[in-house]
Amino acid sequence: QMGGASPCCWGPSPLSPSQQGSGVGDGVLSAFRSICGEEGVSLGEAVREQHGKDESVHRCRPPDVVVFPRCVEEVSALAKVCHKHRLPIIPFGTGTGLEGGVGAVKGGVCFSLRNMEQVLDLHPEDFDVTVEPGVTRKALNAYLRDTGLWFPVDPGADASLCGMAATSASGTNAVRYGTMRENVMNLEVVLADGSIVHTAGKGRRPRKTSAGYNLTNLFVGSEGTLGIITKTTLRLYGIPEAMVSAVCSFPSVQAAVDSTVQTLQAGVPIARIEFLDDVMIDACNRFSSLSYPVTPTLFLEFHGSEQSLQEQVKTAEDITQSNGGSDFQWARDTETRNRLWKARHDAWYAALALRPGCKAYSTDVCVPLSRLPQIIVETKEDLIENRLTGPIAGHVGDGNFHCLMVVDPNNPEEMHRVHLFTERLARRALAMDGTCTGEHGVGLGKRALLCEEMGPVGIQVMRSLKDTLDPNNLMNPGKILQREEP
Numbered sequence: 001q002m003g004g005a006s007p008c009c010w011g012p013s014p015l016s017p018s019q020q021g022s023g024v025g026d027g028v029l030s031a032f033r034s035i036c037g038e039e040g041v042s043l044g045e046a047v048r049e050q051h052g053k054d055e056s057v058h059r060c061r062p063p064d065v066v067v068f069p070r071c072v073e074e075v076s077a078l079a080k081v082c083h084k085h086r087l088p089i090i091p092f093g094t095g096t097g098l099e100g101g102v103g104a105v106k107g108g109v110c111f112s113l114r115n116m117e118q119v120l121d122l123h124p125e126d127f128d129v130t131v132e133p134g135v136t137r138k139a140l141n142a143y144l145r146d147t148g149l150w151f152p153v154d155p156g157a158d159a160s161l162c163g164m165a166a167t168s169a170s171g172t173n174a175v176r177y178g179t180m181r182e183n184v185m186n187l188e189v190v191l192a193d194g195s196i197v198h199t200a201g202k203g204r205r206p207r208k209t210s211a212g213y214n215l216t217n218l219f220v221g222s223e224g225t226l227g228i229i230t231k232t233t234l235r236l237y238g239i240p241e242a243m244v245s246a247v248c249s250f251p252s253v254q255a256a257v258d259s260t261v262q263t264l265q266a267g268v269p270i271a272r273i274e275f276l277d278d279v280m281i282d283a284c285n286r287f288s289s290l291s292y293p294v295t296p297t298l299f300l301e302f303h304g305s306e307q308s309l310q311e312q313v314k315t316a317e318d319i320t321q322s323n324g325g326s327d328f329q330w331a332r333d334t335e336t337r338n339r340l341w342k343a344r345h346d347a348w349y350a351a352l353a354l355r356p357g358c359k360a361y362s363t364d365v366c367v368p369l370s371r372l373p374q375i376i377v378e379t380k381e382d383l384i385e386n387r388l389t390g391p392i393a394g395h396v397g398d399g400n401f402h403c404l405m406v407v408d409p410n411n412p413e414e415m416h417r418v419h420l421f422t423e424r425l426a427r428r429a430l431a432m433d434g435t436c437t438g439e440h441g442v443g444l445g446k447r448a449l450l451c452e453e454m455g456p457v458g459i460q461v462m463r464s465l466k467d468t469l470d471p472n473n474l475m476n477p478g479k480i481l482q483r484e485e486p
């Protein structure tokens, strides 16, 4: 099985319901309609296709039917019908995933959660909030605007917060504020048989707990294979008194990454530190009308009081200069800062614009910080040797970086070279004690690599957990684990 972009995953060829034959008959459809109303059930081809794909290269696999529940009771009742009729269930957030997680590889019922979009139970004094699965991170931050609080986990895309919990997402702020793993306090989950579990106990939101197994983090990163997340309770943070961003150019990849590692080792509580290689900054310059030097570059952001910012900035500046970095180019006002980070978040589209008509696939390895310079240098050499377009952008403060592979899906020879490259890269990360996926998840493309990463006993434990919670393999079948039919 493929470790990365796989030629067989390209192309449209959605199957019709009859070809998929997963048995969503009239009786089931009328049961669905009696639960969530006529408008809450869709068989339309366009709607099914829209729900059969995400932003990845994996080909569209439409479900047989899409349901739009409005509350947890409806999710539970719908799941009970699916359980009775042994129908696969595929949860759908906003479809911004990058690993083919929402494709209905065995047909079945897509649960689109967009109609559950309430922000519930805001506790500003306790720094937490509970949201339904249709709430996106931008919607939450807009809601919080007047409270002085914000939710910092930021994958760039305006993803649903429960989808972010499902993939254990992170992004540019994780170096300071952590990933979804550190920021989810409790989840409400509908299991495959329709029962409802609260992973930290109903309504509980302590800042810490030693109460039994960590069920919350079992579901964070489970990619819809263990249950449907219908609520998440999240940690919030005070909006920092001041924020400044800066850009710094370096003579080499090594110098940029060494600066990152040394800045963190010096204890600077940096909020964002993002690496872009020469190819990536060139693409961003063109796409976002910027004019930064075309050399390895760091985008940095500091959060804190005015006084602490001065100290942070001074230390970071000393370190970058000792590594041959340019002077910081400042983005102090909100508008310039937003422009800078928009350009960073648009890196995916900037990469795509390098070769119009091509598709993009993002690798996602993550290694211990000290191994980062070596893996990036080796990866760049590999890209050049194999004549591949793969600008590099990375959350280097976490040891996580992406090669945004821009490939021509109609060129099988190039596709093959990309596939071999992504496998080499993942194995290089594993050999350096890292992981094949820092934040995008396993989905369809990394199932074989997960086996290498975990080893047979680890995989067996994962299988046992899956069998216990979902003995009929109904929850998003075919994702994360490759398994035989029961």
Ligand SMILES: Cc1cc2nc3c(=O)[nH]c(=O)nc-3n(C[C@H](O)[C@H](O)[C@H](O)COP(=O)(O)OP(=O)(O)OC[C@H]3O[C@@H](n4cnc5c(N)ncnc54)[C@H](O)[C@@H]3O)c2cc1C
Residues within 6 Å of the ligand: 054, 055, 090, 091, 092, 093, 094, 095, 096, 097, 098, 100, 101, 102, 113, 133, 154, 155, 156, 157, 159, 160, 161, 162, 163, 164, 165, 166, 167, 168, 169, 170, 171, 172, 223, 224, 225, 227, 228, 229, 230, 345, 348, 439, 440, 476, 479
């Ligand atoms: C331009 C771009 C940049 C990106 N950058 C980053 C980044 O920096 N960091 C990062 O982490 N990600 C990044 N992503 C990926 C993506 O935004 C995340 O994976 C996000 O967490 C997906 O959320 P979603 O709501 O769109 O989920 P979907 O795509 O709808 O689903 C993803 C998976 O989660 C499952 N799922 C969704 N909702 C639920 C639910 N309520 N209950 C159970 N399972 C559910 C689905 O079944 C599927 O397996 C980027 C994507 C794009 C397009």
